[in-house]
Amino acid sequence: THVFTTTAFRENLILEEDFPQDMAGARLLARYHIWTTQALLYEMKSRVETPPGFYEAELYTFPGSMPRYDPDASGGFAVHNKGRKGLVAEVPLGGKSPDGRYRLLVRAKARMKKSAGKSFVRMEVRSRSARRIISRLDLSGEDFSGETYTDFSFPFETKKTRDLFLRFTVLEEGDLWLDVFRLESDPDE
Numbered sequence: 001t002h003v004f005t006t007t008a009f010r011e012n013l014i015l016e017e018d019f020p021q022d023m024a025g026a027r028l029l030a031r032y033h034i035w036t037t038q039a040l041l042y043e044m045k046s047r048v049e050t051p052p053g054f055y056e057a058e059l060y061t062f063p064g065s066m067p068r069y070d071p072d073a074s075g076g077f078a079v080h081n082k083g084r085k086g087l088v089a090e091v092p093l094g095g096k097s098p099d100g101r102y103r104l105l106v107r108a109k110a111r112m113k114k115s116a117g118k119s120f121v122r123m124e125v126r127s128r129s130a131r132r133i134i135s136r137l138d139l140s141g142e143d144f145s146g147e148t149y150t151d152f153s154f155p156f157e158t159k160k161t162r163d164l165f166l167r168f169t170v171l172e173e174g175d176l177w178l179d180v181f182r183l184e185s186d187p188d189e
C-alpha cells in the first residue's frame with residue numbers, strides 16, 4: 001500500500017521507470033530529509049485528486065522539520081517543527097501568477113509560551129525572479145488556538161507577473177504543525 005524510496009542514487013526515478021503504471025497512480029505523502037538526501041513516502045493507487053492551488057505542507061519541508069502522522073491533518077500528515085527556530089517550509093505557488101489580489105489560506109496549530117506581542121511564526125510571499133518580499137505576516141502564540149488547527153488568511157497583491165513562493169519561518173521556540181496551504185484569487189477584486 002505504501003512505498004519508501006530515496007533520492008540519494010535516484011532510486012525514486014528508477015522506481016518510476018521500472019513501474020510506470022504503478023507510480024502513475026501513486027501519491028507523494030511526505031518528504032523526509034535524512035542527512036544529505038531525501039526519503040519519499042508514496043501511497044500506491046491513491047484516488048485523491050489535489051485541487052489546483054492546494055499544497056500539502058509535508059511535501060515542502062526543510063531539514064529539521066519532519067512530516068508526522070496527524071489524524072487531524074487533511075492528508076493524514078503534517079509538518080512538525082519541535083522547538084527549533086528557522087526555515088520550516090518553502091512552497092512554490094504554482095509558477096507565474098498574473099497581476100492581482102490573492103489570498104493565501106494556511107492551516108496550522110502551535111503550542112508555545114504565550115509571550116505577549118512576540119512573533120512566533122513569519123509567513124512571507126516572495127518573488128523568486130525579483131528576489132524580493134511581496135508580503136509578510138507575523139503570528140504570535142496568541143494567534144493560535146492551542147491543540148486544534150487554526151485557519152489563517154493572508155491577503156497580498158502583485159503588480160507584475162511573478163514566480164511566487166511562500167516561506168514559512170519559526171522565530172521562537174515552540175511546537176508548530178503545518179497542514180496545508182491554499183492559494184486563491186481574492187473574490188473582492
